[in-house]
Amino acid sequence: MSPETNTQAPSVRHLDVGADDEAVRLDRWLRRLLPDVPYGQLAKWLRTGQIRVDGKRAKPGQRLSEGQSVRLPPINLPDAPPRTVAAVAPADAADLQARVLYRDDAIIALNKPSGLAVQGGSKTPRHLDGMLEALRFDAAEKPRLVHRLDKDTSGVLLLARSAATARQLTRQFRDHDVVKTYWALVAGVPSPREGQIDLPLAKTPGQGGEKVRPAKEDGQSAITRYAIVEQAGQRAAWLTMNPLTGRTHQLRVHCTVLGTPIVGDGKYGGAEAFIAGLSNKLHLHARSVTFPHPVTGARMDIVAPLSGHCAESWAKLGFTAENGDSRPL
Numbered sequence: 426m427s428p429e430t431n432t433q434a435p436s437v438r439h440l441d442v443g444a445d446d447e448a449v450r451l452d453r454w455l456r457r458l459l460p461d462v463p464y465g466q467l468a469k470w471l472r473t474g475q476i477r478v479d480g481k482r483a484k485p486g487q488r489l490s491e492g493q494s495v496r497l498p499p500i501n502l503p504d505a506p507p508r509t510v511a512a513v514a515p516a517d518a519a520d521l522q523a524r525v526l527y528r529d530d531a532i533i534a535l536n537k538p539s540g541l542a543v544q545g546g547s548k549t550p551r552h553l554d555g556m557l558e559a560l561r562f563d564a565a566e567k568p569r570l571v572h573r574l575d576k577d578t579s580g581v582l583l584l585a586r587s588a589a590t591a592r593q594l595t596r597q598f599r600d601h602d603v604v605k606t607y608w609a610l611v612a613g614v615p616s617p618r619e620g621q622i623d624l625p626l627a628k629t630p631g632q633g634g635e636k637v638r639p640a641k642e643d644g645q646s647a648i649t650r651y652a653i654v655e656q657a658g659q660r661a662a663w664l665t666m667n668p669l670t671g672r673t674h675q676l677r678v679h680c681t682v683l684g685t686p687i688v689g690d691g692k693y694g695g696a697e698a699f700i701a702g703l704s705n706k707l708h709l710h711a712r713s714v715t716f717p718h719p720v721t722g723a724r725m726d727i728v729a730p731l732s733g734h735c736a737e738s739w740a741k742l743g744f745t746a747e748n749g750d751s752r753p754l
Contacts, residue, residue, distance in 0.1 A: 447569060468485065471485055476498065477495070478493055478494070478495055480496070517556055520538075521553075524537070532584065532594070532718070533583075534584075537581075539733055541553055541576065570582075571584065571595050579733065580729045581713060581728070602717060603715070605668060606666070607712060610663055610687065611708075612660075612698055612700055614653065622650075625647055626672045647670050647675045647679070651664050651679075657742045661688065662685065676709060677707075710729070710735050712728060713729065
């Protein structure tokens, strides 16, 4: 990459979104393009309409589409670096390929391990987005992320193998055509044993990173259905959960509100989230996704087996996986 930048007086720029940036969030696209510009400045430009997409005011979280035009305010842009393909460590590539649950010409379903971030950041150099070349297989391009799981959550993650499929899957997630089922091990036993939590949530910045809080007045709608599958006395319970909305940390906060934090979730549950004899890692697993295939329309029901510390804790407590799949919500 050349360190030189344009020394002429900057002017308004219009940049086209390429195929590699299909379905990428606008704020992430901007931060990658302008790494030296503080996020607060980017947010101000968006808020005041100085950054636009196809001539319209844009929101930070909106997804980009190939061919769209992004207007930037006068700013010196670095020279465009040549595109390179990042090498994926052989061990990482082999591990990811072994975790593929389903693959066809349109989609890949992966059983993401706990501890692997989906996307990177200044403090997250190792992440799935940087390893997607290992999941190209026979396709002309590497797969694209269409949704995400938290770093410490394991389970089903869908990838699109083309720009057209990415658009279709993104639309299905937005329109709630995808049914997501999670399993959680919680400390204690919630009462009632099943029900629906309807509690809005809002994000709050802090020294320990972004945190979410219940916010009936100024929060975004957050709805979760849950039911107990099995319990280990009053010590712990296994919940099956369907989030009807997709807020950050929604299941973690809703479980804490029930008085039964997810085991290992010290961020929201404090000391009460830890159980002697069980792993201190987060016990939250994206068990399955059900959706119409983006090309054929056939019903897809992809299930991810428990792995790692979750599998160990379920076994220690004597829980049987088949019981969870037969528990309706």
